Amino acid sequence: MRFIGNKESLLDKIYLALEQKNVSGKTFFDFFSGTASVAKFFKRKGYSVTSCDFLYLSYCLQRAYIVNNSEPKFAQIIPEIAKAEKVLLESPLDIVLAYLNKLEPVSGFIYNNYSVGGTKDLKIPRMYLSDANAQKIDAIRIQIEKWKSKNLLTDDEYYILLACLIESVGLFANISGVYAAFNKKWDPRALKPFIIKPIDLVFNKSKNMAFNVDSLTLLENINTDILYLDPPYNARQYAPNYHLLETIAKYDNPVIHGITGIRGYEHQKSSFCNKKTALQDLDRIASSAKYKYLILSYSSEGIMSEKDIKSVLSKYGNVEVVRLKYPRYNSHINKKNTKKQYVSELLYILKT
Ligand SMILES: C[S@@+](CC[C@H](N)C(=O)[O-])C[C@H]1O[C@@H](n2cnc3c(N)ncnc32)[C@H](O)[C@@H]1O
Structure with a gap:
């Protein structure tokens, strides 16, 4: 599905990076689910997945791909x-x-x-x-x-x-x-x-859940092995x-x-569409949710700088950054300027 920030083409790279950094577990929380492509991928890998997005169109996709577990x-x-x-x-x-x-x-x-x-x-x-x-x-x-x-x-x-x-x-x-x-x-x-x-459709043997609310309202109840954040x-x-x-x-x-x-x-x-509130809410998420690993996918061209993100996340544990090359979303491609067709996606891995 064409959706800004859809991670479908990056999933194997993200998974490989997590494997290399010894990030694994049984439960996965997709906090900004969008097309549910990431949640679907980890459901296939056997994780018990929970996903959330405040768009109802996303909730419909999450219910079909993530919660449903039979033909x-x-x-x-x-x-x-x-x-x-x-x-x-x-x-x-x-x-x-x-x-x-x-x-x-x-x-x-x-x-x-x-x-x-x-x-x-x-x-x-x-x-x-x-x-x-x-x-x-x-x-x-x-x-x-x-x-x-x-x-x-x-x-x-x-x-x-x-x-x-x-x-x-x-x-x-x-x-x-x-x-x-x-x-x-x-x-x-x-x-x-x-x-x-x-x-x-994707099936696994776990119980999986979906929510259609502002994900920040769930923070106090989150207790997961991997908390995956892919905000605007x-x-x-x-x-x-x-x-x-x-x-x-x-x-x-x-x-x-x-x-x-x-x-x-x-x-x-979304508070993530504004630099100041994005950093504040990143901090709130990192401090309030319970997780073993917090993974943030974020564009190198995002409004929060690498330095600011690191300084927020490193308050809660050890942070490593993996750089992934990412094809720029189609509607932004300046076709004459081939150099600009790729941006870097940074994967921040916080281990508590
Ligand atoms: C970058 S997209 C996620 C893309 C997704 N990983 C995928 O592969 O399709 C960000 C998503 O976060 C959702 N979002 C932003 N702020 C939110 C919030 N506070 N609560 C719930 N969803 C939010 C948006 O509706 C959007 O679907």
């Missing part, structure tokens, strides 16, 4: 759907997605606010999604909620379907990386007919950059405003 059966809806489908698909998830992909289009909140047809009366119509794709997304999202309200889905099944939808929308959105703006011309990707695709590293807040995915995930008819139809995000502002 969904969709026992309450498959009998009806299978009749309608008259097909023998491989898995229950495939059968449900095939059904969702054939729904009649609906002009709902997403069509009315984020497609050109639905916003044609605005001074600048919103070009986030083609009319047909927005109507398909509405139809799918409404159907998932209908099943849920009739108690035909388990919680795990509900979040798996939402995660499939969230992951799929990005493949058809007319944006260059984030949802803070839409493209003024159609990207060919956005003109392809929308389909909801399956996600790859500059002034850009996440909520406005992913507002459309958040609204599709919540489907709560929010009040929206401005050219991009952004929803409010008062309760989703």
Whole structure:
């Protein structure tokens, strides 16, 4: 999934660095989970994982990838759907997605606010999604909620379907990386007919948990072997950059405003987007949580300097820094300047 700071491409390097520094354990806490890619990786490695993020779209991904620990059966809806489908698909998830992909289009909140047809009366119509794709997304999202309200889905099944939808929308959105703006011309990707695709589920033998709150509110209750921190590293807040995915995930008819139809995000502002409060809260985390190892992933271009981070963390134990080369996030690449396509990701390893 395209998400600022997604660590997917760095996971092997991070794991290797931790192995080399003898960092290991049984429990892993992903404090700023985002796409849940790090939590998923450590779940696969057999850790009992807990994850948290204040974005609800992230919570849906965490519930599907981290908390769910079995193949969904969709026992309450498959009998009806299978009749309608008259097909023998491989898995229950495939059968449900095939059904969702054939729904009649609906002009709902997403069509009315984020497609050109639905916003044609605005001074600048919103070009986030083609009319047909927005109507398909509405139809799918409404159907998932209908099943849920009739108690035909388990919680795990509900979040798996939402995660499939969230992951799929990005493949058809007319944006260059984030949802803070839409493209003024159609990207060919956005003109392809929308389909909801399956996600790859991950299972392990441990109990895993997810939270959808400000992670700092959990501090007093954290007791983990590895506490992994991957906070925002500059002034850009996440909520406005992913507002459309958040609204599709919540489907709560929010009040929206401005050219991009952004929803409010008062309760989703990160203290890590400001240098002073970032350092204060890094200190709070390091002092209040219980852990054997605190690992901070942080860009060399972040607003907290290496010196300041070290001086905060070293109050609590021994700190080592590993430098990893990291491809710069796509939407920032200055294509003419090849030197700038890589930045360093610093891995701060605090051992207590
Ligand atoms: C750099 S991203 C994490 C990326 C993630 N490691 C991945 O691989 O996808 C930072 C995340 O922290 C979340 N965040 C920032 N401040 C937070 C807070 N105080 N509580 C919970 N989540 C927060 C943001 O919503 C965002 O998803």
